[in-house]
Amino acid sequence: MAQRRGDTGHVLDRYRGFLLDIDGVLVRGKEPIPGAAEALAALKGRGRVVLLTNNATRSRQGMAARLAEAGFAVAADEVVPSAYVAARFLRQKHGPVRFWALGEQGLVEEMALAGHVPASPTEAEWVVVGMDRGLTYDKLAQALRALRSGARFLATNRDPTYPTEDGPIPGAGAMVGALVGMGFHPELVMGKPFPEAYRVALEVARVRPEETLMIGDRVETDIRGAQELGMDTALVLSGISTGEDMDRAGIRPTWIARDLASLVRGELHPQQG
Secondary structure, three states, rough: OOHHHHHHHHHHHOEEEEEEEOOOOEEEEEEEOOEEEEHHHHHOOOOOOEEEOOOOOOOOOHHHHHHHHHOOOOHHHHEEEEEHHHHHOOOOOOOOOEEEEOHHHHHHHHHHOOEEEEEOOOOOEEEEOOOOOOOOOHHHHHHHHHHHHOEEEOOOOOOEOOOOOOOEEEEHHHHHHHOOOOOOOOOOOOOOOOOOHHHHHHHHHOOOOEEEEEEEHHHHHHHHHHHOOOOOOEEOOOOOOOOHHHHHHHHOOOOOOOOOOHHHHOOOOOOOO
16 A cells, blocks of 8 residues: 555655665656656755666766756765776775776776776776677677786676666676676676675765665665665666566565655555565
């Protein structure tokens, strides 16, 4: 039974922080999801908000600019893309590294901002892979050359698809899968559902898992990973996952809503485990 609208404050006031996915929650491709900008502003009035996305095609600054164009008031320090998580992790664990990127400009930018140095395939210490909408056979050949030369393999995420206004398109998982098909498996995966992404976002938001709600559109990444760290979760049905996907995966979010605006209005459906 849907949560009554009058109960909204009681439900959302239990959280001090909100982690939100972007694609499928706020936007589909370049198009804002109706009501999402107003809903995001309302959440900011309730607590700390950080946008946690597996999308590695843009840097924090680039992602904030993209959202501003779509009508969202978001600062760069409120965005945690998987490219930032990857660059930060490598810097903390290995210091500055030489890297070759199979990905778009945002991935290269975040790696450089963390002090890492672009290198040729034969000189790279790491191959860092994200979604690449300009993928070519030559890029795959260069990645293979780097891996055969001894470079280690980091995947920013393994999302199989990416939601757009025209429907899903291949995600970073397709790029990772091409390298797996050549016999190389990622040593590290940074994006959701793996814990490092959530840890960084929680640190940026300055909140604890038990007082945070993760809002996403993918049960197998957004919801699964957050639950494993002890967060409450809300699945919105405006992106990739459907109710059937939830049943098939056997994952029960704390709440389900049609979209972010419905969630903020209190049109929530409690889920029993």
